[in-house]
Every structure is written in C-alpha cells, then in structure tokens.
Amino acid sequence: MAPVQIFTDSTNDLTPELLERHGIGVVPLYVTFGEESYRDGVDMYPELLYRKVETGGRLPKTAAPSPADFLNAFEPAVGEGKDIVYIGLSSALSSTVQNASLAASQLPEGRVRVVDSYNLSTGIGIQVLTAALAAEEGKSAAEIETLVTDIRTRVETAFIIDTLDYLYKGGRLSSLQNFVGSLLKIRPIVKVVDGSMILASKIRGRREKALDQLLQNVLAERDHLDNSILIVTHSMAYEEAQFVKHQLEAHTGARQVLLTETGCVISSHCGPGTVGVIYINK
Incomplete structure (x- = not known):
C-alpha cells in the first residue's frame, strides 16, 4: 500500500x-x-x-x-x-x-x-x-x-463578524443596510451550510454579547460534538479568540482546542475582528 x-x-x-x-x-x-x-x-x-x-x-x-x-x-x-x-x-x-x-x-x-x-x-x-x-x-x-x-457533512462552522464594511464592499449589503446595521451595532453570525455562507443570526449590541452568543451556540451542542479537535479561528482578534479558546477548554472537555488565524480569503469576506468556532458533530 x-x-x-x-x-x-x-x-x-x-x-x-x-x-x-x-x-x-x-x-x-x-x-x-x-x-x-x-x-x-x-x-x-x-x-x-x-x-x-x-x-x-x-x-x-x-x-x-x-x-x-x-x-x-x-x-x-x-x-x-x-x-x-x-x-x-x-x-x-x-x-x-x-x-x-x-x-x-x-x-x-x-x-x-x-x-x-x-x-x-x-x-x-x-x-x-x-x-x-x-x-x-x-x-x-x-x-x-x-x-x-x-x-x-458533520462539520459545524460559524463566525461572528465585527464590522459590516467588508460585507458591504463585497456586495452582500446595500449602503442602507450597512448604515443601519452599523448605527445599531449589529454583528452577524455567519454559518456554512451546504458549502455556502449564510446569515444565521444578528446580534445587536456590544461585541462581548456577540462572542457570548457564539460560545453559547457551541456549548448548547456539547453533548453532540466530537471533542477530539475544536478550532477557534480569528482575524486580528487574538485576545477574544484566546478567551473563546479557554472557555471551550473549560466547558466542553475537548482533548484539543487549536487557535489559528484566518487567511486572505475569509479575511476579504469578513474583515478584521472576525472570530470563528469549528467542530465536528458526532
């Protein structure tokens, strides 16, 4: 072989x-x-x-x-x-x-x-x-x-986006949506479904609230996730990503939580301040 x-x-x-x-x-x-x-x-x-x-x-x-x-x-x-x-x-x-x-x-x-x-x-x-x-x-x-x-088909991928500017520049938001979303401090959570990016939810308010929601979404599935490898990915958001990593280590029983930085493709879609969590369901 x-x-x-x-x-x-x-x-x-x-x-x-x-x-x-x-x-x-x-x-x-x-x-x-x-x-x-x-x-x-x-x-x-x-x-x-x-x-x-x-x-x-x-x-x-x-x-x-x-x-x-x-x-x-x-x-x-x-x-x-x-x-x-x-x-x-x-x-x-x-x-x-x-x-x-x-x-x-x-x-x-x-x-x-x-x-x-x-x-x-x-x-x-x-x-x-x-x-x-x-x-x-x-x-x-x-x-x-x-x-x-x-x-x-069992990989779960979700990102919290800190700024709407890159979605707007990429043609995914109108100027009005960008203006209103920025004014209301809306931070989207984007998921990958069937190979495409979709808007899963919108979190209004402080960045900490959005990060907490991202975490709670994962922790709600802790009994169903494969805890061999979890990954936290970020774009110029090291401290927030470290916080998420430590929380996952403490509350999921994962054997390994890796921390990585996004490359140019996801960065050009989502912009700086993006934090994502990736895991495999059982």
Missing part, C-alpha cells in the same frame, strides 16, 4: 506549524488588486490585504489555482510513489476543486483523490487535519477519502 500525502489549498487556515508537522501540501489561491496578483499565504497576508483595502477602498478578487498549478504540486509526490488525497474549498464558492480534479485526471488513475470539503477556512482545516492523522496511522487513500466524505 502506497504512503498517502494530504493536500489542500490556502483557504484551509491551519497554522504553518501544523501544516509542516503533518507534511500537508498547500496549493495557494490568487488574490488580485487591479493588475497586481498575489499568492494567498505566500506573498499576500491578511495584514497587507487590510492595508490595501483601506488605501484603495475596494476588496480584492480571488481566483482558484489553475489545473497546471495543481499538476505541478501533485506530480512530485506521485513520482515519489505516494498516493494523494486533496481536500479543497467548497465547490459552491470556487472552481478550486474542479481544477484539482482536472489535474488529477492527467495523472495515473486512482493516484489522486479529490474531495470537496463543502466548507471554508478551518472548516476545511479540521477535515485536512483529520485526514493527515489518518494517513500517519497508515490508512489508505481510499480509507481516508471515505473518512473525510463521512465527516464533511
């Missing part, structure tokens, strides 16, 4: 240390400001993205890696005798998975298995990490594909 290497794209939002520790390959998406194109996580990071948005007043566009990008990433591993399981950004949001599949079709049949995560950010990352741990246990590519296909 061939050894298995796990691949994903740059929207997975796991830390560089976790990616390196588990030998996870990453194919970057592209972030474009006008004529300038950058590789997400390689030469474009959230801090630089936010500075460019503040300066130019517009959000960047994002683009999937090309089939050639994927082929260039996959070929060396296959050449070393490895099988590949690739887990990518939801096909409802991007052509990333489609392009990975086109690249896989150029390699010997069965050597690259492409899985649509139906998710984004560490909603992908938690699946990638689960797959990497299974690979380290000696599971085959087929077994890992089956494992991820099973858990992907």
